[in-house]
Amino acid sequence: MNQEVDARGLSCPQPVILTLNKIKEVQEGEILVLVDTETARENVSRAAKSKGWTVADIQPADEHTRITLKK
Amino acid sequence: MKNVLATRWGIVVSGGLIGIIAALLQLLGNPANMGICVACFIRDSTGALGMHRAAPVQYLRPEILGFVLGSFVAAYLFKEFKPRAGSAPLVRFMLGFFSMIGALIFLGCPWRALLRLAGGDWNALLGIAGLAVGIWIGTLFLKKGFNLGAARKTYPVVGWIFPLIMAGLLVLMLFNPQVAGQEKSGVLFYSLEGPGSMHAPLIISLAAGLIIGVLAQRSRFCTMGSVRDLILFKQTHLFTGLAAFTLAAFVMNLILKQFNPGFVGQPVAHTMHIWNFAGMVLAGLAFTLAGGCPGRQLFLSGEGDADAAVFVVGMVVGSAFAHNFGLASSAAGVTSGGITALAIGFAVCLLIGFTMREKVRL
Numbered sequence: 345m346n347q348e349v350d351a352r353g354l355s356c357p358q359p360v361i362l363t364l365n366k367i368k369e370v371q372e373g374e375i376l377v378l379v380d381t382e383t384a385r386e387n388v389s390r391a392a393k394s395k396g397w398t399v400a401d402i403q404p405a406d407e408h409t410r411i412t413l414k415k
Numbered sequence: 416m417k418n419v420l421a422t423r424w425g426i427v428v429s430g431g432l433i434g435i436i437a438a439l440l441q442l443l444g445n446p447a448n449m450g451i452c453v454a455c456f457i458r459d460s461t462g463a464l465g466m467h468r469a470a471p472v473q474y475l476r477p478e479i480l481g482f483v484l485g486s487f488v489a490a491y492l493f494k495e496f497k498p499r500a501g502s503a504p505l506v507r508f509m510l511g512f513f514s515m516i517g518a519l520i521f522l523g524c525p526w527r528a529l530l531r532l533a534g535g536d537w538n539a540l541l542g543i544a545g546l547a548v549g550i551w552i553g554t555l556f557l558k559k560g561f562n563l564g565a566a567r568k569t570y571p572v573v574g575w576i577f578p579l580i581m582a583g584l585l586v587l588m589l590f591n592p593q594v595a596g597q598e599k600s601g602v603l604f605y606s607l608e609g610p611g612s613m614h615a616p617l618i619i620s621l622a623a624g625l626i627i628g629v630l631a632q633r634s635r636f637c638t639m640g641s642v643r644d645l646i647l648f649k650q651t652h653l654f655t656g657l658a659a660f661t662l663a664a665f666v667m668n669l670i671l672k673q674f675n676p677g678f679v680g681q682p683v684a685h686t687m688h689i690w691n692f693a694g695m696v697l698a699g700l701a702f703t704l705a706g707g708c709p710g711r712q713l714f715l716s717g718e719g720d721a722d723a724a725v726f727v728v729g730m731v732v733g734s735a736f737a738h739n740f741g742l743a744s745s746a747a748g749v750t751s752g753g754i755t756a757l758a759i760g761f762a763v764c765l766l767i768g769f770t771m772r773e774k775v776r777l
Contacts (some may be wrong), residue, residue, distance in 0.1 A: 348515065353567055354567065355502065361557060361647075364648070367564075380497065382495050386635070391650070
């Protein structure tokens, strides 16, 4: 099942909090995180890596960036 | 393109450079242990515009203008300018207002708290401890689902307004330059004594502000975020930038003979430990609920975040209140009005913290 975190429009540190909550919830698998600032992209990627997840894919779309996290 | 300043070494280099620039600004004329103080400089700028009439703290600080404009330029150069607005602006205004009340009871924002420490003012330890406690309280709210809500993408002009105001103020300053011995030039007030009379040359202050604006926009340097991430996520990334900032300023102060350790007789400071501590608890809590230290709010304002700009406007109004109603401390210490305002500030921040909570989404 596809797990998604929509952090668009949210400012620091909400994207990281939401991502870490989701990571805690699913433990492993694949999570799609939507963010719309570069800072959020960096922070979410850094936080996920610190929890042993890998950033599998980063897709810039028109209005936001789609980050795929895997473990 | 990879953002080198957002790496571990990037934030260390950025923090270190900002610390060096801060110490140099003191050498070149800024007040002692106040190479950069976002709260004090916004307060001085508010005074320069006559929005408060505390004569010793009136000077339109070019550093503040540079912070916003530097960030604005960097955001455009690196395609990160994102006009956005609509995340609880009035709440952010209130948080900006009371963060200023708290900071002016201590006499400094987190930047200056660290610069005071780097200059040997041990009273800063109380302020920094207070800041950490305030941030810790803020993280408890964050853990309970505190969220100011999402901003929305908006028209580019919305993101341009605050940088344009800064550019306008710069023009105002160029057309109303300081005249030696005069307290007013055209529409602008200039302090003849006190911290407001002490400043580096305009062009140097502006250049320093622009450089820091670019560095901080790229590296995401944030004093509050450094401590928050450490407490909330056990992440040291931003904190290493903060440590580099403090250490660089300390080493520079030693080299420039600006290091004077002690509690008593420190420049623009008082020794009332409880109020130094409590003022910064309030400021730390307000910064955490708003998601950034006052410097960070300026940099965000430059990259299109109109809500961060509203926080800054709250700081402007807060500083006007602080001096019009005698809430700000002085070298003599805290005022009774300041203590009342501090209590109101805590009540407001706690109300905001307890009531603006989403159920953590699952």
